Structure formats: C-alpha cells, structure tokens
Amino acid sequence: MRSWIYILVIGLTMSACTNSEQTGITISVLEDVTETDFVAKPDIEAIQSRFNLEANSWQSATFRYGAISSLVHNKRSEFSLGGGTALMGNQLERDAEIKQFYTKMDATLSQPKDSTVHQYSSIWKPLVEELKHLQKDTISQTTLCVYSDLQENNGDWFSVHRYKDLMLLEKSSEKVKALFLQQASGVIKGSSNIKVVVVYQPRTIKQDKAFAMMRKLYTAVFGELGIPVAFISNLD
Numbered sequence: 704m705r706s707w708i709y710i711l712v713i714g715l716t717m718s719a720c721t722n723s724e725q726t727g728i729t730i731s732v733l734e735d736v737t738e739t740d741f742v743a744k745p746d747i748e749a750i751q752s753r754f755n756l757e758a759n760s761w762q763s764a765t766f767r768y769g770a771i772s773s774l775v776h777n778k779r780s781e782f783s784l785g786g787g788t789a790l791m792g793n794q795l796e797r798d799a800e801i802k803q804f805y806t807k808m809d810a811t812l813s814q815p816k817d818s819t820v821h822q823y824s825s826i827w828k829p830l831v832e833e834l835k836h837l838q839k840d841t842i843s844q845t846t847l848c849v850y851s852d853l854q855e856n857n858g859d860w861f862s863v864h865r866y867k868d869l870m871l872l873e874k875s876s877e878k879v880k881a882l883f884l885q886q887a888s889g890v891i892k893g894s895s896n897i898k899v900v901v902v903y904q905p906r907t908i909k910q911d912k913a914f915a916m917m918r919k920l921y922t923a924v925f926g927e928l929g930i931p932v933a934f935i936s937n938l939d
Contacts (some may be wrong), residue, residue: 725844726786743937879920
C-alpha cells in the first residue's frame with residue numbers, strides 16, 4: 704500500500720512539473736520608432752505586471768522586442784525565463800532569476816532609438832511576420848503590443864500618405880481590407896491564445912481622425928483573421 708502512495712506522489716509531482724514548464728506568458732513589443740513625439744511608449748513596470756510573476760513566480764515567461772521603421776525585416780530581441788515548481792525549486796534563486804529577467808527587459812527597452820535613418824513606417828508586414836512567429840507556440844498565453852499610430856507608409860503596396868491609397872481607404876475600405884489580408888498570407892486564423900493590443904494616444908484632432916480610420920480597418924482585418932485586437936491609450 705505504501706509503495707502505491709509513493710508512486711502516486713511521484714506521479715503528481717512529475718505532472719505538476721510538466722504542466723508548469725509547458726505553460727507560460729509571452730509578451731512581444733513592436734515599437735514604431737519613426738516618430739519621436741508619441742505619448743504612449745513601452746513602460747517597463749506596465750509590461751512586468753502583465754507577466755504576473757509576483758503571483759505565479761514559477762510559470763515560464765518570454766519577452767520579445769522589435770522596432771518598426773522603414774525596414775520590413777527588423778532585428779528581434781528575445782529572452783526567456785524557464786518554468787518550474789515551488790516544490791522542486793529554490794524560491795531565493797527563482798527571485799534572482801526573475802530580477803535578472805526584468806533587468807534584461809529594462810535594458811532592451813532603454814536602448815537608444817534612432818528615428819533619423821529609416822523615417823517611414825512599414826507596420827503591417829512586420830506585424831504579420833511577428834504573428835507568424837508567435838503562432839508557433841500554441842500553449843503560452845501571448846500578447847503582441849504594438850506601439851504605433853498605424854499610419855502605414857510602405858510605398859511598395861500601401862501608404863496613407865499617398866493620395867489614391869488614402870481615398871481608397873476612405874471610400875472603399877473593403878478593398879483595403881482585402882489588400883491587408885493578402886499581405887497576411889501564412890497567418891493562422893483563430894489563434895485563441897494570442898491577442899493584439901495597439902497602444903497609441905493622439906495629440907491632435909487630425910491625429911485622432913487618422914488613427915480612427917486605421918483602427919476601423921484593423922478591427923475588420925483582425926475580425927477576419929479571428930484574432931482579438933484591442934486599442935488602448937496606455938498599457939496598464
């Protein structure tokens with residue numbers, strides 16, 4: 704009888720370890736660095752709170768960061784904190800690992816941004832590429848935070864600063880939606896573990912109206928993709 708109890712305890716322990724290591728939180732940040740006067744910028748404390756490591760210090764955590772500029776293919780920084788269980792680990796060591804994880808995150812977000820080299824915003828294609836990467840992980844709860852006014856300025860396929868494109872967006876938004884969806888080839892529809900959060904706070908009525916048009920477009924596009932999207936002024 705005692706041997707069965709030992710087997711049960713070992714089995715439950717192994718199960719707990721497996722579950723903890725397989726689940727976790729991923730936060731990816733795409734920051735538009737083509738503008739220097741954005742009110743809403745990535746905030747280390749707000750991002751830290753999203754990991755909820757104070758409440759569940761043994762879950763896994765992954766942080767990614769990339770800049771949005773004229774370049775479609777920008778460098779991505781990524782680092783992770785492996786999962787574990789309190790039963791099998793040392794809490795003091797875990798606290799030190801979490802502190803190191805936050806330190807790396809802070810250093811990444813604090814790096815100087817050069818907005819003078821690539822001044823045009825290629826937003827949608829980098830966002831799509833990031834989504835495709837994030838969708839490879841089907842277990843972690845993932846948030847993609849996009850700090851941008853969404854004013855697409857890619858001369859190859861769409862730009863809000865090109866008159867004919869802007870008129871198309873105002874008068875035939877369905878055609879623009881189809882164009883954006885065409886550029887989203889390879890994105891898996893209906894990813895239940897991923898949500899997109901667009902963070903932007905306009906300064907003027909003109910900026911507010913311009914953002915409202917792109918917000919409507921993004922809502923329609925993500926609705927077609929089956930991926931939740933939210934629009935907020937600050938990441939709380």
